[in-house]
Amino acid sequence: MKDVILDTIVDGIKLLPFLFIAFLIIELIEHKLSRKSKQTIEKSGKFGPIIGSILGIFPQCGFSVVATNLYVTRIISLGTLIAVYLSTSDEMLPILIAEHASINIILQILLIKLIIGIIFGFVIDLVIKKKDKVNYHICEHDHCDCEHSLIKSSLKHTLKTFIFIFIITFILNTAFYYIGENTLKNLFTQNSWFTPFITSLIGLIPNCAASVVITELYINGILTLGPTIAGLLTGSGVALLVLFKANKNIKENLQIISLLYLIGAIVGLIIEIFV
DSSP states (O other), X not given: OHHHHHHHHHHHHHHHHHHHHHHHHHHHHHHTSOHHHHXXXXXXXXXXXXXXXXXXTSSBSHHHHHHHXXXXXXXXXXXXXXXXXXXXXXXXXXXXXXXXXXXXXXHHHHHHHHHHHHHHHXXXXXXXXXXXXXXXXXXXXXXXXXXXXXXXXXXXXXXXHHHHHHHHHHHHHHHHHHHOHHHHHHHHTSOTTTHHXXXXXXXXXXXXXXXXXXXXXXXXXXXXXXXXXXXXXXOOTTHHHHHHHHOOOHHHHHHHHHHHHXXXXXXXXXXXXXX
């Protein structure tokens, strides 16, 4: 149980700088930038899925957390958010490197995630063209004094979100501890054609343990490439926790999760059948 507590603390601490940077950027844009500067940011959004996918492949889930906060305030588009989620590697990359996986395998997985993120990011932005201008201003929601101290208010937002993430992460880590890796192994090896749908569901668990388990099972030959990609596409670390904490539109959050799941499961199934 000590390991569970330690892992929870470490996971939370690693996210702190990313949370703070995200809130600082949001508040700078909301309160300090001119209208012209904001319009420039919005116009550059047409290339968002490309930029988002590239940033997402970096280890850990920090960029997916940043992207979530930027989406909630409509600084980036839904397509860009999905692109970041799909390409996020979380703990996958460090594990593959630590386990001495071949460079070809690492590049193959990263390239697939990158391409899928870009493609579906653009498709989503093309199909779903809503651009809420409204919207949600983080400071109005939390009733803080952002106009006078951006640093202070950013720290306040960061602390609130950190506490929420810490509690949920502890619960999930405890669940993983008691369920055990063998139980998950048995679950994944029951029906090969249905496995991408299972791994996609596991990937949605907002905890780095999901990407760790999926990657380890792939390295040990228990999972093939299709189900592995399926689970790694839907895995965005704790970003989904941040989404539910920051975005009060539950229906929209569930739609985003459904999109992620369908993309991950379908792509994984296609790879499983044809590759």
